[in-house]
Amino acid sequence: MTQSTQTPEHEGEEAHSHPSPGDYVMIAVILAVLTALEVGLYWAGEAGTPPVATVPALVFLTVVKFALVAMWFMHLRFDRRVFSRLFVGGLILALIIYAVVLAMTVL
Amino acid sequence: MATDTESAAPGAGTNFGVPNEKMGMWAFLGSECLFFGAFISVYVLYLGGTGDGPGPAIFDIPFTSVSTFVLLMSSLAMVMALAAIQDGDMRRFRTWTLGTALMGLTFLSGQVYEYTVFVEEGMGLTTSAFSTAFFVLTSFHGVHVSIGVLMLGALWFMSFTGRIDTSQRSQTAVENIGLYWHFVDIIWILIFTVVYLIPVDLLT
Amino acid sequence: MTAVADTPSKGLLSRPGASSGWTSWLTTVDHKKIGIMYFAAALIFFLVGGLEALLMRAQLSTANASVLSADAYNQLFTMHGLTMIFFAIMPMSAAFFNYLLPLMIGARDVAFPRLNALSLWVFIAAGIFLYSSWLFGGAPDTTWVNYAPVQEVGPDPAGLTLGGDHDQRMLFYSLGLQIAGIASLASAINLIVTVLNMRAPGLTFMRMPVFVWMSLVVQFLILFAMPVIGVALWQLMFDVGFDGNFFRVDAGGQPILWQHLFWLFGHPEVYILILPAFGIVSEILPTFARKPLFGYAAIVFSGIAIGFMGWGVWAHHMFTSGLGPVANAAFGLSTMFIAVPTGIKIFNWVGTMWGGRMRFSPPMLFAIGLVAMFTIGGLSGVTHAVVPSDAQQHDTYYVVAHFHYVLFGGAIFGLFAGVYYWFPKAFGKFLNDRLGKTHFWLQLIGFNLAFGPQHVLGLNGMPRRYYTYPSGMGWDMWNMVSTIGAFIIALSVLIFVVNLVKSVRSGEQADADPWDARTIEWLSASPPPPHNYDEVPVVTSRDEAWHRKYAGGGGEVPRPVPAGASADHAEHGEEHHGEHIHMPDPSYWPLILAAGLPLAAWGVVTGLWALSGIGLGIVLLSAFGWAMEPESEPEPHAESEHA
Numbered sequence: 001m002t003q004s005t006q007t008p009e010h011e012g013e014e015a016h017s018h019p020s021p022g023d024y025v026m027i028a029v030i031l032a033v034l035t036a037l038e039v040g041l042y043w044a045g046e047a048g049t050p051p052v053a054t055v056p057a058l059v060f061l062t063v064v065k066f067a068l069v070a071m072w073f074m075h076l077r078f079d080r081r082v083f084s085r086l087f088v089g090g091l092i093l094a095l096i097i098y099a100v101v102l103a104m105t106v107l
Numbered sequence: 108m109a110t111d112t113e114s115a116a117p118g119a120g121t122n123f124g125v126p127n128e129k130m131g132m133w134a135f136l137g138s139e140c141l142f143f144g145a146f147i148s149v150y151v152l153y154l155g156g157t158g159d160g161p162g163p164a165i166f167d168i169p170f171t172s173v174s175t176f177v178l179l180m181s182s183l184a185m186v187m188a189l190a191a192i193q194d195g196d197m198r199r200f201r202t203w204t205l206g207t208a209l210m211g212l213t214f215l216s217g218q219v220y221e222y223t224v225f226v227e228e229g230m231g232l233t234t235s236a237f238s239t240a241f242f243v244l245t246s247f248h249g250v251h252v253s254i255g256v257l258m259l260g261a262l263w264f265m266s267f268t269g270r271i272d273t274s275q276r277s278q279t280a281v282e283n284i285g286l287y288w289h290f291v292d293i294i295w296i297l298i299f300t301v302v303y304l305i306p307v308d309l310l311t
Numbered sequence: 312m313t314a315v316a317d318t319p320s321k322g323l324l325s326r327p328g329a330s331s332g333w334t335s336w337l338t339t340v341d342h343k344k345i346g347i348m349y350f351a352a353a354l355i356f357f358l359v360g361g362l363e364a365l366l367m368r369a370q371l372s373t374a375n376a377s378v379l380s381a382d383a384y385n386q387l388f389t390m391h392g393l394t395m396i397f398f399a400i401m402p403m404s405a406a407f408f409n410y411l412l413p414l415m416i417g418a419r420d421v422a423f424p425r426l427n428a429l430s431l432w433v434f435i436a437a438g439i440f441l442y443s444s445w446l447f448g449g450a451p452d453t454t455w456v457n458y459a460p461v462q463e464v465g466p467d468p469a470g471l472t473l474g475g476d477h478d479q480r481m482l483f484y485s486l487g488l489q490i491a492g493i494a495s496l497a498s499a500i501n502l503i504v505t506v507l508n509m510r511a512p513g514l515t516f517m518r519m520p521v522f523v524w525m526s527l528v529v530q531f532l533i534l535f536a537m538p539v540i541g542v543a544l545w546q547l548m549f550d551v552g553f554d555g556n557f558f559r560v561d562a563g564g565q566p567i568l569w570q571h572l573f574w575l576f577g578h579p580e581v582y583i584l585i586l587p588a589f590g591i592v593s594e595i596l597p598t599f600a601r602k603p604l605f606g607y608a609a610i611v612f613s614g615i616a617i618g619f620m621g622w623g624v625w626a627h628h629m630f631t632s633g634l635g636p637v638a639n640a641a642f643g644l645s646t647m648f649i650a651v652p653t654g655i656k657i658f659n660w661v662g663t664m665w666g667g668r669m670r671f672s673p674p675m676l677f678a679i680g681l682v683a684m685f686t687i688g689g690l691s692g693v694t695h696a697v698v699p700s701d702a703q704q705h706d707t708y709y710v711v712a713h714f715h716y717v718l719f720g721g722a723i724f725g726l727f728a729g730v731y732y733w734f735p736k737a738f739g740k741f742l743n744d745r746l747g748k749t750h751f752w753l754q755l756i757g758f759n760l761a762f763g764p765q766h767v768l769g770l771n772g773m774p775r776r777y778y779t780y781p782s783g784m785g786w787d788m789w790n791m792v793s794t795i796g797a798f799i800i801a802l803s804v805l806i807f808v809v810n811l812v813k814s815v816r817s818g819e820q821a822d823a824d825p826w827d828a829r830t831i832e833w834l835s836a837s838p839p840p841p842h843n844y845d846e847v848p849v850v851t852s853r854d855e856a857w858h859r860k861y862a863g864g865g866g867e868v869p870r871p872v873p874a875g876a877s878a879d880h881a882e883h884g885e886e887h888h889g890e891h892i893h894m895p896d897p898s899y900w901p902l903i904l905a906a907g908l909p910l911a912a913w914g915v916v917t918g919l920w921a922l923s924g925i926g927l928g929i930v931l932l933s934a935f936g937w938a939m940e941p942e943s944e945p946e947p948h949a950e951s952e953h954a
Contacts, residue, residue, distance in 0.1 A: 021190050028183035035179060035299075039172045042304045051306050062300040066293055073186050073289045082123050082507070083133040090137025093535055094144030097622060101571045102148055104626070104638055121508040127422040131504045134534060138496065142538035145572060149546070149557070156556075156563020232555060236563035239555040243545065257931070261938060270939055 019072060027072045034061050034068075117275045132283045136290045143294050146244040147301055154307055156236035163237075163307045165230055167221070174217035175299050178252075181210035182292045185285045192281050195273045200281075201266055207288065208259035211252050218249050241302065248298060251291045258284045323936040326896040338897035340424035341841055345431050346410030347737065350730075352435050353402035358804070359442075360394035363387045365801055368761075372794035374782035384778035385452035385466050390441075392455030393484075396584065397491050398438045400722050404587035405430070405495075407729055408502055408526050410737060414832035414839060415520050417511025417847045422504040424895045425937065426497050432905030433494035440909040441487030447916065448476060451484035454776060456573060459558035459566035463550060478551040479916055485548040486912040492537045492544070493908070499533035502526065511831070513850035517611070520830045521604065524611045525590030528618040532579045532586075535622075540576035543569060552915060570632060574625035582621045584718060585685075586614060588725020589656060592678040595732050596660055598828045599675035600667025603854060606659040613652035620649045630698050631705045639698045646696035653689055657682060672826075673747030677728030680755055684720025688713055691766065706776070709769025715762040727754075727807070735825045739837040740818030746810040753803035760796025764789035829857035842892040898940060904933035 038061050045054040071077040076084050118125040154163065188203035222242070225231075232242045262284060265271040271280065327338045336344060367387055370378040379387065409427065413420055421427050444450040453461045462484075465477035506527045510519070519527075546569075549555030556562035558569055597604045604610065626634060626642040634642075660682050669675065691713040695701045704710055727750075734742045773786050780786055824833040831848050832839075833856050852858040907929030914923025 018190075018193075021187060024183060024186045024190070028180060031179050031182075032176065035172070035175060038300065038304055039168065042168055042306075045306045055305055058300055058304055062296060065296045069182060069289050069293050069296065073182050073292075074286055080123060080125050082125065082130065086130070086133040086137045087140070088137075090140035090535060093622065094140045097575055098144045098148040101568075101575070102152060104634060105152055105565060105567060105571065107635075118508075122510050123508050125508070127504045127508055130508055131423065131500045134500045134503050138500075138534045138538050141535050142542060145539055145542035149542075149568065152565065152568065153563060156565075158563050232549070232553060234556075234562075236556040236559065236565075239549060239557055239562075239564075243549055243555070243557075247545075261935060265939065268939075 018075075018078060023072070027068055031065055031068060034065050037061055117279050126279045128279050128283055129286075132286050136286065139290065139294075143244075143248070143297075146240075146247060147297060150240040150244050150302060153236040153240040156240075157238075158235035160234035160238055161225075161228060161230045163302075165225060165228060166303050167224070168303060170217070170221065171299065171303050174214050174221075175295065177210050177217070178214045178292055178295050181207045181214070182289050184210060185288045189278075189281055189285050192271075192273060192278055197266060197273065201263055204259055204263045204266070204281075208256050208263065211256040211259065211288075215249060215252055215256070218245065244302070245298065248291065248294055251294070255284070255288050255291055258287070323939055324899050326898055326940060335897065337902055338428075338899055340420070340428050340895050340897055340901075342409050342413050342421050342424065342427060343737070343839065343841075345427055346406045346408075349402050349406035349409055349431055349434070352431075352438070353399050353406060354808075356394050356398035356438055357403070358808075360391050360399055361801060361804060363391040363394065365797060367391065368794040368797040370778060371780075371790050373791065374780055374784075374787055376779060379778060381778045382449070382452065382467075385776075386445075386450040388776060389451045389454055389457075389484075393441065393451065393488070395718070396455065396580070397488060398434075398441075400584050400718065400726070401491075401495065402434055403726050404529070404584070404722075405434070405498060407522075407587060407591065407726070407733070408498070408530075411733065411832060412502060412505060412523060412526055413509075414736075414835060414843055415523050415830055416506060416509060416514055417831055417844060417850065418505060418509040419842050419844075419847075419892070419894065421501050422509060423501045425898050425901055426501050428898065428901035429904060430494045430498035430501070432902050433497070433908060434491060436905045436909045437487055437490035437494060440490060440912055441483055443909075443913070444480060444483035444487075447479060447483070449480050451480045451487075452477075453481075456577070457481075457484060457547070457569075458573075459550075459569040460560070462547060462569070463558060481547060481551040482912075482916045485544045485551070486915060489541060489544045489548075490908050490912060492541050495533050496537045499530040499537070502530045503534065506530075511847050511850050517608070518850055518853045518855070520590075521593035521607065521610055521614075522587075522590035522830075525586045525593070525614050528614050529583050529586045532583050532618055532621065536576045536579040536583065539572055540580075543572035543576070546572075548915070567629075567632060570629050571625070574628045575622075577628065578625040579621045581717070582617055584722045585725075586617065588681060588722045588729075589614065591725045591729040591732070592660065592681050593656075594828075594830060595674045595678040595728050596663045597854075598732075598826050599670045599672060599678070600664045601670075601827075602663055602667045603829075603857075604659070605662035605665075606655075607853065609655055610659050613655040616652040617649065620645065620652070624649055627696060627701070630701045643696050643698045647693060650689060650693050650696075657686055657689075672731070673742065673744065673751055674728045674732035674826075676748065676751040677724050677731060680751065681721055681724040681728065684716055684724060684755075684758070688716025688718075688720050691716060704769060706774055707769035708765040708773045708775060711775055712762050712765035712769060715765070719758060719762070724754075727751075732826065733832075734814070735821030736832060736837050736839070738815060738818070739821055740814055741821050741825065742814045742818060743810050746806055746813075750803050750806045750810065753799055753806065757796045757799025757801075757803055761793050761800060762796070764792045764796075768793070824856065827860075829854040831855045834859075841894055845892075898937070900933045900937040900940065904930055904937065907933065 038058060041049075041054045041058050041061075045051060070087075076087070118127075118129075121127065123130065184203050184207040188200050188207060191197075191199035191203055225238075230238045230241075232239055262271055262281060271277045327334060336348065339345065366379060367384065370376050370384060409421070409431075412418075441450075451457070453466055462481055465480075506519075506523060546555070546557040550557050550559065556564045558564045558566045560566065593604060593610055623645045624642060626638055627646040630639055630642070664679075691709070695704060695710070695713065731742050731747055734740070768786055768789050771785055773780065773784070773790075780790075821837055823835065823837050825837070826833075831850065834848055835844055848855065852862070907926045909926070910929065911923045911926030914920055914926055
């Protein structure tokens with residue numbers, strides 16, 4: 001946001017290569033598999049696997065799913081960077097301030 | 108608004124070369140992160156605040172996994188609808204749009220069913236801080252899904268009146284509603300893990 | 312426009328066409344008319360809020376006074392705070408954003424004109440809804456910060472003096488602010504897109520006027536702060552209206568959560584209130600000192616820095632709530648740091664005036680007033696950052712004095728400066744100079760008499776929010792002085808209103824650029840035509856208008872640009888002249904949609920769910936009508952042929 005030129009600011013040069021429907025199906029299959037893995041981790045936890053093992057894996061899978069939907073289905077991977085900045089700005093702000101609030105209320 | 112001529116590329120003549128509507132939608136979604144972030148944090152904070160009522164053990168994981176799956180697949184249908192209208196295929200667009208809306212409705216009915224079961228099992232809105240946080244978080248997500256379903260229904264309807272056609276303007280509208288829909292899906296991805304899957308004994 | 316003619320009219324209601332008369336105001340989507348209505352509505356709320364303040368000062372003028380009951384006093388100070396923050400300063404800033412941003416960036420209108428109209432009407436609906444609480448048995452009465460658990464039990468849990476339904480008062484608080492928040496959020500999205508995406512050719516970020524910069528920072532603060540208070544307000548609604556347990560200790564809730572969420576919003580809100588005024592004086596000082604702004608980049612970046620750091624200081628409002636030494640130390644430090652960017656601005660403003668050829672017209676007087684008064688308020692703010700000192704000052708009149716110095720001495724002085732400065736642009740007439748100067752001096756004197764002594768009262772231990780006090784505490788004289796000051800402020804505001812009415816009717820004529828100003832809105836006529844510029848100016852430097860006047864002209868010949876967009880369209884071979892520029896048609900839907908929200912909220916307050924249903928039905932139906940509405944009604948062919 002700090003610089004600009006006279007004419008439209010073409011930041012993401014790859015703005016036009018859209019994924020094909022086949023790519024979308026691929027992503028959806030991956031998402032489904034990851035969700036199945038998550039549920040599997042839940043049952044593993046129920047069966048006695050310690051949370052130290054399951055929780056980081058669950059968080060990791062969730063982040064991956066989140067990123068897949070945002071980058072592919074919402075096209076952030078292919079689109080202008082200004083969109084990512086608006087969205088990720090809000091996301092990071094939310095993560096930081098709510099983490100601080102939780103830390104201050106729980107501790 | 109008279110700039111929306113049929114020939115112009117979306118966002119032509121703007122500083123970033125992107126449609127205003129799309130930039131507005133992304134700004135809104137950035138704002139929504141703060142909204143759901145607060146409700147999710149409050150839920151985490153109140154995990155232990157179950158009082159005499161039931162705790163997270165009440166959740167029915169297989170059932171919720173299925174409705175999670177349905178919502179995930181509705182996101183696929185949504186991108187298919189967008190791809191269809193970008194190809195100029197209105198028939199395919201209508202099918203996928205309707206499909207997305209119906210999957211959204213399926214998810215919502217699942218939520219209603221789940222709520223009914225919880226209330227029967229003794230966990231209502233007023234039972235404990237935990238139950239209030241759970242119901243308000245998930246029902247605000249449900250409200251977002253409902254608004255999405257209404258918008259998809261309107262898109263479907265307007266594709267018959269000619270208000271939604273293969274023009275750039277219509278494509279941008281569909282893309283925007285799609286962004287909203289995927290965002291709601293993303294939030295559910297978070298809720299599914301935080302609320303349903305993470306073992307609670309760790310956090311309390 | 313050809314694209315318009317082949318769009319058939321299929322809306323639920325045809326778009327209204329009138330461009331004058333009162334219906335044109337109700338249905339307008341013109342950012343300038345919307346800006347003027349924002350100002351008018353905000354001024355009315357400002358007068359009401361001021362009246363509430365006068366009643367309180369009358370009650371506090373002497374010890375053991377009985378002008379107001381405790382209950383009335385509680386309601387008045389709560390409503391005074393809510394009114395001034397949400398319904399006076401914020402919308403008055405919004406009036407400036409709306410009127411000026413498109414003009415300053417060389418756009419025809421904002422990005423979403425109908426959404427802009429919606430913001431206005433939703434804000435007005437929220438104000439009407441909140442004030443209707445007095446018809447339903449009482450206004451919110453547990454302070455504007457409305458901490459838990461007092462929000463749930465009320466200020467008089469034993470029911471000794473208050474009758475009535477406290478939960479209902481809280482529903483008015485929750486839903487009224489919720490609706491106002493919708494207006495702010497919609498407006499923030501609209502203006503962010505407008506400024507980022509619709510600037511005139513050549514208007515790069517570092518050429519933008521400082522007012523545009525500060526407005527942009529404010530819109531981002533609103534964008535990210537409104538959802539936070541929104542969540543807190545929903546939680547309050549569920550607790551008091553539906554027996555939820557968010558803040559109920561006995562059911563596992565944590566009252567401190569409200570304070571965190573409230574101040575997470577509340578501290579950025581402080582900058583939402585003050586930064587527009589900072590932007591205004593940054594335009595006025597260079598014009599009236601006839602020098603470029605000293606340290607443009609420093610002022611811009613310190614504004615952005617405030618926007619970021621404003622998120623890291625909220626807990627300084629909570630030093631006495633037992634956060635622990637680590638949190639207190641961290642937030643004390645961050646609070647001291649945030650004084651740095653503000654100080655940078657003050658020094659830059661002083662540097663701008665240094666050695667300038669100063670003209671002391673009313674806009675300049677108010678702008679200098681801001682620099683001086685805000686400095687006092689800023690310094691007393693730094694004393695709060697010192698945690699042990701803050702524990703002493705907390706909830707005393709010292710705090711009241713502090714935030715009135717920043718909000719009245721800062722925001723209100725800046726907004727008045729802006730009114731005097733841009734009134735000739737909006738109406739083609741000056742505000743009366745002598746009345747303006749009288750207004751300034753009376754307001755300055757009254758303000759310092761009213762709030763200066765409150766520092767002393769606070770340090771002498773007088774608590775905030777008490778409706779009366781015994782004599783013999785050493786508070787009597789200063790309270791009387793403070794009350795006299797408040798009435799002097801009232802007199803000055805009365806003079807302002809007289810000036811406004813007189814000048815709108817028969818003010819001295821002003822030309823397009825009456826102050827010899829520096830930014831491009833002065834290149835347009837006074838008042839500007841509906842489409843703002845016949846030809847969108849190409850910007851080649853900071854202070855473009857000044858540059859054109861004194862640095863050998865604009866250099867580039869202005870390019871014709873079509874309505875709404877900023878560049879490039881002209882290259883598609885279309886020729887546009889003033890009379891062909893097609894602005895968006897007015898619409899009924901923003902007004903109708905806005906009317907649905909308070910209906911739904913009244914339904915929640917009264918438990919008449921049918922009413923809520925009707926309200927929501929109106930909202931949904933008008934949203935649908937909105938989506939179905941054509942770009943504009945097709946013009947009769949004969950007219951467009953010969954226009």
